[in-house]
């Protein structure tokens with residue numbers, strides 16, 4: 001415990017003098033008390049001179065406390081044990097590691113060893129054997145040259161306060177009592193039974209913040225995710241700012257930073273029926289109150305220190321406002337949820353009016369548009385804490401850009417990537433850094449954005465965020481370069497304690513140990529700024545009839561219901577590089593540049609061709625996105641930009657005018673084309689969307705398949721198939737019961753139906769004509785559906801096609817699903833125990849050997865993959881690449897491509913002619929290579945080639 005061995009020392013004051021002062025003060029105050037008793041007794045009427053109050057010393061102490069600067073105690077760096085050390089933890093030696101230390105602006109890499117002892121990093125670098133003798137029995141780990149980084153640091157998490165699985169009894173992230181409540185503390189709400197602690201171990205030290213319902217929502221806390229020895233919330237704290245044991249923490253010597261949540265814009269506005277003007281006033285009113293208290297305190301203390309007690313009275317303080325007063329004293333890090341220019345500008349003015357600094361703007365989707373505004377903030381420019389590609393979920397995030405991290409860094413601003421767990425699963429926070437790197441943030445800053453930078457922004461860079469001697473940062477041994485897609489911890493040490501029971505070994509190719517290559521997006525980033533965050537995304541159509549792709553390393557083709565590698569170039573022989581000739585949107589020939597049929601075409605020297613060099617890239621089938629509302633909406637939470645929600649015949653009477661209980665809604669009737677999410681999806685290889693009507697009830701309606709590139713429904717090739725499968729969903733929502741929902745499904749399949757419903761149900765019953773697609777998560781419900789299918793098939797004497805979507809717990813019934821011939825669209829690909837019905841996840845490495853997709857496939861289940869929200873569609877190629885990486889070779893590239901193309905189509909009742917399917921051309925790698933870039937789409941059905 002630091003602070004114990006030596007007497008605590010105020011900065012710049014030798015311990016001796018302090019002690020003397022203390023003794024003197026004590027003697028004086030005892031004398032004073034005696035004197036005062038006598039004096040007050042005698043001189044009731046006396047009205048002049050200095051009345052020294054009884055609690056003078058206490059007040060003077062309080063005055064002193066206000067002056068203590070935040071930061072670690074002066075002797076912090078001489079500690080040999082962390083205050084979080086668990087006695088009995090053996091020292092650990094990790095040898096032969098490639099260590100990204102975080103130092104040197106994230107550019108320092110040390111090849112060597114790490115010694116962990118006493119819960120801290122004792123040595124980094126090459127260790128002499130003689131050095132090790134004093135440490136006795138060492139746990140030894142050979143890193144075999146692999147990468148080590150400091151533990152991930154998440155600047156914005158709600159882990160533990162908005163717990164997983166979500167239960168009514170455990171949602172403590174927001175207080176809705178008032179828009180300004182700086183007195184609330186997240187520590188008071190930290191649930192120790194959040195399932196995601198265990199899964200997020202690699203997501204590292206987290207700043208847990210109250211939600212964003214309030215303008216000032218309360219104080220955050222920094223926790224480590226290891227299960228604490230005492231099992232208490234307090235035991236999770238990195239350093240407890242509320243610690244009252246003065247032996248452990250003496251606020252008269254050093255002051256522990258606190259964290260304060262602020263939120264602008266839509267959230268507080270919407271919840272309190274405010275306009276932006278009202279929220280801004282709520283801030284100003286609160287800060288004015290804090291300013292007055294601070295001023296009163298400062299004036300009081302100035303006099304008290306001079307001994308001018310006359311008329312001073314009690315020390316002025318207010319428990320409700322002390323934390324906000326401390327913001328003005330620079331001892332609280334303000335973490336500000338704030339998106340738009342308008343709100344950022346408001347907050348910057350507020351900081352200058354009341355003279356306090358903002359540590360970071362969070363979410364902050366428009367910050368990259370206004371770097372100069374940020375630089376005008378009081379004290380220093382705030383850091384910017386971002387998502388990589390999560391945007392457009394509300395108006396405030398409409399202009400969110402994947403290039404924001406790069407643009408902000410170019411402007412000298414500090415960039416942080418954060419999870420907002422469970423908005424994003426903090427287990428994969430590193431993925432945000434990988435994407436930021438892919439879109440142009442330099443590699444050193446990208447890794448720092450989830451380690452050193454957030455550690456600094458939360459005022460904890462004296463102990464976490466770096467692999468440095470004396471630090472107690474978590475240590476992560478990765479199975480690849482941390483910025484390579486799918487980087488997975490082999491082991492994580494927290495306080496020197498290994499966290500992963502079965503250390504993970506993967507079989508990734510050696511190339512994954514290197515920093516991945518990334519494409520150049522300078523043009524796109526410039527366009528983004530030029531168009532104020534809304535660059536045109538529409539593809540350009542190639543005008544020449546013939547397009548020749550050169551230097552093609554591979555071609556994958558659709559064949560019936562699978563994907564087949566049709567061509568690979570011999571990488572050793574540059575002359576064998578592939579050529580693909582496309583005419584009127586159709587592949588005319590492909591093969592090696594010198595031997596194939598294409599060779600003669602090229603030699604013909606046809607002039608009218610546009611030539612595209614793929615630089616070792618590939619051509620692969622376009623991907624299909626399903627599971628979200630892609631194609632039915634532009635901005636999720638803006639009702640005028642979405643199709644809306646269908647009526648549910650199970651929970652309310654459906655008007656006769658839409659068909660009453662015979663109603664069936666078609667998604668095709670609500671399609672919106674040219675949405676930004678669809679166009680982004682297209683740019684990243686998703687050429688088709690399949691969407692079902694949106695609803696929260698039992699019956700959704702009929703799905704449809706559409707082109708993500710089309711500008712309206714009547715354009716050629718815009719609508720691929722008007723109607724596919726019929727979608728229902730079965731979830732435990734209280735009422736009507738799950739059993740009622742299953743009874744309704746049984747009734748639909750076996751009982752009497754009317755109208756449209758009757759028509760479409762008869763198609764389901766006539767084998768193969770249309771699938772019944774059921775959104776479901778729980779294994780128990782899945783089991784009932786397997787039984788129901790058997791029951792229906794028995795009664796009908798024929799088989800029906802049933803597909804499950806979502807299906808987080810399906811892996812528990814992989815064998816039964818395989819036997820019942822039920823297909824599964826796993827969505828999302830990386831599961832999270834968000835709700836009770838999804839809590840039995842197959843987490844994937846390193847927490848399980850493989851993933852749900854591989855398990856289902858091993859049981860002959862046809863598997864597709866989906867996404868949950870429309871912005872996720874663009875990342876489909878990364879999802880399937882990741883799924884393949886996790887399978888340790890079981891899922892090959894062609895299989896991975898099938899997961900998000902032919903399999904999805906088959907499972908959802910979309911019948912595409914193999915020859916008509918779009919194909920995607922990628923530069924510098926194939927569609928599944930992290931570092932590749934989609935440069936064009938070959939569209940036989942539309943008879944054209946698009947380029948970006």
Ligand SMILES: *[C@@H]1O[C@H](CO)[C@@H](O)[C@H](O)[C@H]1NC(C)=O
Pocket residue numbers: 096143144145146
């Ligand atoms: C460190 O690991 C690398 C990669 O496995 C290996 O080539 C090298 O020989 C190892 N060095 C030592 C000193 O063990």
Ligand SMILES: *[C@@H]1O[C@H](CO)[C@@H](O)[C@H](O)[C@H]1NC(C)=O
Pocket residue numbers: 001245246247248
């Ligand atoms: C305060 O902390 C010290 C050091 O950990 C411990 O020995 C002592 O018992 C604690 N005091 C109380 C009152 O808990």
Ligand SMILES: *[C@@H]1O[C@H](CO)[C@@H](O)[C@H](O)[C@H]1NC(C)=O
Pocket residue numbers: 551577613614615616924
């Ligand atoms: C093909 O691409 C590779 C990889 O980018 C490159 O090294 C090579 O020079 C290219 N060859 C031609 C003929 O363009």
Ligand SMILES: *[C@@H]1O[C@H](CO)[C@@H](O)[C@H](O)[C@H]1NC(C)=O
Pocket residue numbers: 818858859860
């Ligand atoms: C999956 O299908 C293959 C080929 O039909 C068969 O050999 C294998 O036994 C099946 N596996 C399971 C688990 O049913």
